[in-house]
Amino acid sequence: MTQSVVVQGVYDDALSSFFRNVDSRKSDGGACGFGGRIQHLKARAVLVDMEEGVVNEILQGPLSEVFDSTQLLTDVSGSGNNWAVGHMSYGSVYREQIVDKLRKAAEHCDCLQCFFLIHSMGGGTGSGLGTRVLSLLEEEFPEVCRIVTSVYPSPEDDVITSPYNSVLAMKELSEHADCVIPVENQSLVDIVNKIKHMSDGGKPGLTIRKDSSIISGQGGLRGAEKPFDAMNNIVANLLLNITSSARFEGSLNMDLNEIAMNLVPFPRLHYLVPSLTPLYTLADVSVPTRRLDQMFSDAFSKDHQLLRANPKHSLYLACALMVRGNVQVSDLRRNIERLRPSLPFVSWNQEGWKTGLCSVPPVGHSHSLLALANNTCVKSTFLDLKERFTKLYRKKAHLHHYLHVEGMEQSCFSEAITSLSSLIEEYHHLDATKGKLIPDAPRLSIAR
Amino acid sequence: MSVVTVQLGQCGNQVGHELFDVVCGDAHDGQRRSYCSVSRERFFHQTERGDLVARAVLIDMEPKVIKHSMNKAANSGRWTYGDDAHFSQKQGSGNNWANGFCVHGPRHEAALEELVRRQVERCDRLSGLMAMMSVAGGTGSGVGTYVTQCLRDTFPKSFIVNQLTWPYGTGEVIVQNYNSVLTLAHLYGLSDAILVHENDTVHGICARLLNLKHISFGDVNRVIAHQLGAVLQPALTTDSHGLYSRNPLGELASALVCHPEYKLLSMSTVPQMPSASIAYSTFSWPGPLRHLRQMLVSNSKMEEGIDWQVRLPAASERSRSLTGGGRGGGRGGGGAAAAAIFNRSLANLLILRGKDVYSAETGGFEDPALFTSWLSPRDAFSLWKSPVPFNKYEKSATLVSNSQALLRPLDDMVRKAWNMFASRAYIHQYVKFGISEEDFLDSFTSLEQVISSYSQLS
Numbered sequence: 001m002t003q004s005v006v007v008q009g010v011y012d013d014a015l016s017s018f019f020r021n022v023d024s025r026k027s028d029g030g031a032c033g034f035g036g037r038i039q040h041l042k043a044r045a046v047l048v049d050m051e052e053g054v055v056n057e058i059l060q061g062p063l064s065e066v067f068d069s070t071q072l073l074t075d076v077s078g079s080g081n082n083w084a085v086g087h088m089s090y091g092s093v094y095r096e097q098i099v100d101k102l103r104k105a106a107e108h109c110d111c112l113q114c115f116f117l118i119h120s121m122g123g124g125t126g127s128g129l130g131t132r133v134l135s136l137l138e139e140e141f142p143e144v145c146r147i148v149t150s151v152y153p154s155p156e157d158d159v160i161t162s163p164y165n166s167v168l169a170m171k172e173l174s175e176h177a178d179c180v181i182p183v184e185n186q187s188l189v190d191i192v193n194k195i196k197h198m199s200d201g202g203k204p205g206l207t208i209r210k211d212s213s214i215i216s217g218q219g220g221l222r223g224a225e226k227p228f229d230a231m232n233n234i235v236a237n238l239l240l241n242i243t244s245s246a247r248f249e250g251s252l253n254m255d256l257n258e259i260a261m262n263l264v265p266f267p268r269l270h271y272l273v274p275s276l277t278p279l280y281t282l283a284d285v286s287v288p289t290r291r292l293d294q295m296f297s298d299a300f301s302k303d304h305q306l307l308r309a310n311p312k313h314s315l316y317l318a319c320a321l322m323v324r325g326n327v328q329v330s331d332l333r334r335n336i337e338r339l340r341p342s343l344p345f346v347s348w349n350q351e352g353w354k355t356g357l358c359s360v361p362p363v364g365h366s367h368s369l370l371a372l373a374n375n376t377c378v379k380s381t382f383l384d385l386k387e388r389f390t391k392l393y394r395k396k397a398h399l400h401h402y403l404h405v406e407g408m409e410q411s412c413f414s415e416a417i418t419s420l421s422s423l424i425e426e427y428h429h430l431d432a433t434k435g436k437l438i439p440d441a442p443r444l445s446i447a448r
Numbered sequence: 449m450s451v452v453t454v455q456l457g458q459c460g461n462q463v464g465h466e467l468f469d470v471v472c473g474d475a476h477d478g479q480r481r482s483y484c485s486v487s488r489e490r491f492f493h494q495t496e497r498g499d500l501v502a503r504a505v506l507i508d509m510e511p512k513v514i515k516h517s518m519n520k521a522a523n524s525g526r527w528t529y530g531d532d533a534h535f536s537q538k539q540g541s542g543n544n545w546a547n548g549f550c551v552h553g554p555r556h557e558a559a560l561e562e563l564v565r566r567q568v569e570r571c572d573r574l575s576g577l578m579a580m581m582s583v584a585g586g587t588g589s590g591v592g593t594y595v596t597q598c599l600r601d602t603f604p605k606s607f608i609v610n611q612l613t614w615p616y617g618t619g620e621v622i623v624q625n626y627n628s629v630l631t632l633a634h635l636y637g638l639s640d641a642i643l644v645h646e647n648d649t650v651h652g653i654c655a656r657l658l659n660l661k662h663i664s665f666g667d668v669n670r671v672i673a674h675q676l677g678a679v680l681q682p683a684l685t686t687d688s689h690g691l692y693s694r695n696p697l698g699e700l701a702s703a704l705v706c707h708p709e710y711k712l713l714s715m716s717t718v719p720q721m722p723s724a725s726i727a728y729s730t731f732s733w734p735g736p737l738r739h740l741r742q743m744l745v746s747n748s749k750m751e752e753g754i755d756w757q758v759r760l761p762a763a764s765e766r767s768r769s770l771t772g773g774g775r776g777g778g779r780g781g782g783g784a785a786a787a788a789i790f791n792r793s794l795a796n797l798l799i800l801r802g803k804d805v806y807s808a809e810t811g812g813f814e815d816p817a818l819f820t821s822w823l824s825p826r827d828a829f830s831l832w833k834s835p836v837p838f839n840k841y842e843k844s845a846t847l848v849s850n851s852q853a854l855l856r857p858l859d860d861m862v863r864k865a866w867n868m869f870a871s872r873a874y875i876h877q878y879v880k881f882g883i884s885e886e887d888f889l890d891s892f893t894s895l896e897q898v899i900s901s902y903s904q905l906s
Contacts, residue, residue, distance in 0.1 A: 013512075111538030249512045251665040252620065253458055257542035258586075262622040265873035317873075318622050330663035333651070336618055348871045351864070353619035354543075357665075440863060441870035444892055446900045 009038040014247040019043055020108050044108065046071050046101045048133065050090055050125045051078040070104065073097055079124025083165040084405035086128020098133055099140055106141065114145040114256045116239065121169050122153035122162030131172035138176045145257050148177045149235060152381065154186035161398050163388035168412065171419040178260045179270045182381065183306040188231035194303065195280055213280035238274055241370035244324050245358040254322055254356025262354040263318045263374045268423060272372040273311060275304040278365065292327065292367065296335035299371040309377035315434045316345045317374040320354040325367025327357060346430060347438035379427040386420055449575035449694040451490055452567045453504045454595060456581040457588025458513045459613050461506055462665065464580045465517045466673035468502045471681060472527045474839045483836045486682040486692045492527060493570050500527040503571065505563045506534035509541050509552055509587045535563055541586030545627040546881035548590015561598055576607030576697030584615035584624035589631040600638045607697040610639045611676065614646045614857065623874050625865035633891035636898065640701040642711045644854055645672045649749040656752050657720045674839055675717045678846040683799055683832035703830040704795045704850045706823060709901045714853040716743055717846045718751045726840050733808040733843065740847050741812050747791035747853050758790050760817035792905045793819050793851035797830045802843035805833040820905050855902045862895050
């Protein structure tokens with residue numbers, strides 16, 4: 001795969017959104033512009049981990065060429081699943097280096113549109129140092145959109161302190177992120193199992209087309225081999241779909257800054273529930289239109305969400321549909337008309353749809369759909385988190401590990417839980433309007 | 449005399465491309481020489497080698513659409529866009545009117561003005577400028593409004609017409625109603641005439657008249673381009689004395705916009721049929737003209753499902769309505785009129801193209817009952833003709849109306865925007881770029897005034 005890319009490939013706009021093209025033979029640092037042949041692709045990325053294991057593995061794998069040492073920041077001892085260690089200790093120690101690496105990466109861009117921050121909430125580094133990086137991004141690049149993909153811990157999570165880490169991180173996300181796309185491990189596990197079930201002959205007569213499933217890593221450098229690979233592929237596909245319209249052409253483009261603009265009606269209510277379809281393509285499906293309509297229905301089914309909340313019983317504040325492939329505006333309109341009656345929207349946004357049509361489908365599919373919903377159902381995820389946090393906090397379990405860290409105080413905890421509570425309250429307040437018949441606001445009257 | 453088209457944002461650039469395609473093709477098919485040369489002069493600049501270069505400026509804040517349009521034109525082999533006629537940036541306006549109007553517009557003002565100036569200077573005589581844009585997004589609407597303002601300042605004596613595409617009611621962009629309200633309120637003070645196409649209406653035409661099963665934006669854009677072409681291609685007007693009019697935009701504006709409070713123009717074209725059927729269709733004028741008239745009266749947007757029950761008021765009722773109230777008018781203030789019985793017009797322009805235009809009977813359109821009492825029907829009704837068939841249709845009739853037809857869609861747009869504004873949703877996104885709540889209120893006030901004016905036509 002790498003081979004054929006070097007021989008035939010042209011470095012175009014789509015590639016340049018995520019990669020630089022570097023000719024190391026050149027003396028001036030080697031940056032190559034568009035349209036030329038691909039020499040060496042370097043990811044526009046900064047990798048941060050306070051342990052070395054994962055990063056080392058990447059550097060020894062097929063993507064080793066794509067990252068160089070200037071993009072990495074590692075340490076050896078890890079954060080011990082302690083948000084305070086990540087945020088306060090490492091945050092201070094590595095502040096300069098982090099800012100430096102970010103600046104360098106930004107300088108290589110002609111036009112920096114957005115930062116994607118990818119981390120988990122339950123641990124110490126991703127959660128603690130990750131949110132520190134988020135506030136640094138806001139400080140250093142206030143104009144650039146910050147989209148955060150956060151992996152939320154499941155209730156059965158084996159990290160005992162994950163509720164503390166998650167709630168402490170939530171305050172940061174509410175304050176410093178433009179959009180957060182929460183993803184739950186449990187949902188990813190469920191999707192993986194569902195696909196495996198289908199592949200293993202779940203329903204007689206229905207086989208999945210080879211390499212078409214969302215977990216297969218189809219189009220990537222290698223298939224899904226390790227346990228988390230399958231789950232991670234799903235999130236990778238999510239990010240590919242969000243950026244597809246920014247990379248490829250289509251009849252109705254949807255940029256990344258349009259996502260924040262349309263889906264965030266109030267600054268703190270920026271948590272977006274993602275659904276992806278199709279999860280796989282059946283080998284012998286014959287009816288294109290039905291398959292297309294099924295795709296839209298699936299996007300609103302719980303099975304396809306990457307978060308376990310139930311949107312149909314809550315209120316939609318806004319919804320975005322990003323369609324890829326050979327889908328026309330009439331298909332989009334037909335399906336919106338069909339689905340609208342069953343989806344409760346907030347009174348001031350009854351027709352609140354943001355739509356995008358990108359001509360290029362994902363590898364291995366003829367079309368795909370990503371739905372991002374700003375729906376009050378995220379409240380349940382947050383309530384869960386709050387409950388788990390309170391269970392620990394009441395007994396002051398493990399608190400001393402945090403309070404020992406310099407810069408960390410009890411007030412950090414109380415502020416964090418207050419922030420979460422008031423966020424839940426904001427969603428609750430909107431929920432209360434559900435089902436009520438809200439009359440039109442009285443219009444301005446014009447003197448005649 | 450030439451028209452310079454300014455294509456703004458994705459919609460403006462996509463529709464603009466289709467328009468140039470239509471007019472180029474129309475003036476190509478072995479048509480009469482004078483028609484062709486007037487049409488070509490109007491829309492294209494001819495190089496020494498005889499290549500046609502569109503008199504257009506392409507503006508967008510992200511590069512993909514312009515690139516696509518320019519390539520498509522170049523590949524057509526019949527016309528191209530100028531190499532030096534486009535402007536794009538790397539990052540769009542994010543569907544944010546404030547970003548377009550307050551940031552991108554001013555930032556690039558000099559470059560954009562230069563591009564327009566270059567096109568204008570290539571015209572022997574400038575007939576006017578047409579800005580094409582959507583009202584739902586960020587660039588077409590925001591940058592488009594700013595550019596219109598600049599055009600007004602730079603060319604104070606020229607006619608400036610805005611062609612606006614209104615989005616689907618069920619949403620393409622969540623903040624589309626905000627962007628639309630801000631755009632319309634500002635354009636009202638800048639534009640000479642505002643030609644409106646609604647995606648919902650055009651979609652309906654594609655589905656029910658053109659029988660398209662799978663409708664793409666390309667299909668929608670081609671219908672809009674067909675209608676615009678039918679208006680802007682050469683025609684013989686009352687002022688042109690036997691020659692094709694040299695001043696299409698000016699004559700359009702003076703025929704239809706008699707009062708600055710009334711600038712919204714809608715259009716209908718008959719017939720519209722699947723392209724495969726066109727060659728086999730032949731008909732005489734009375735049928736289509738009758739349909740077009742009833743479409744106007746009943747405010748039907750297309751030549752199907754016309755409501756023939758809607759009638760003009762009888763003479764006795766008419767005099768009652770002259771004193772205010774009564775049928776056909778309505779109460780204003782605080783919203784649209786309660787179900788106006790029929791669609792009252794301020795002014796109408798009928799354009800006939802094709803065979804036997806001189807024998808077409810158009811008296812029905814001069815009926816005083818159609819119009820308000822301010823103008824005599826002779827002043828309120830204008831007729832343009834061209835004996836040359838347009839875009840493969842042996843005969844076609846287009847009606848451009850200044851009437852209550854857009855009242856309902858406008859009121860819906862303002863109502864939805866106002867409901868959203870009442871909860872202050874998304875306002876922080878606009879404030880961030882320099883549009884305040886006061887600015888919103890000013891725009892709402894302007895549009896309520898427009899709604900009130902149109903509601904009370906009698």
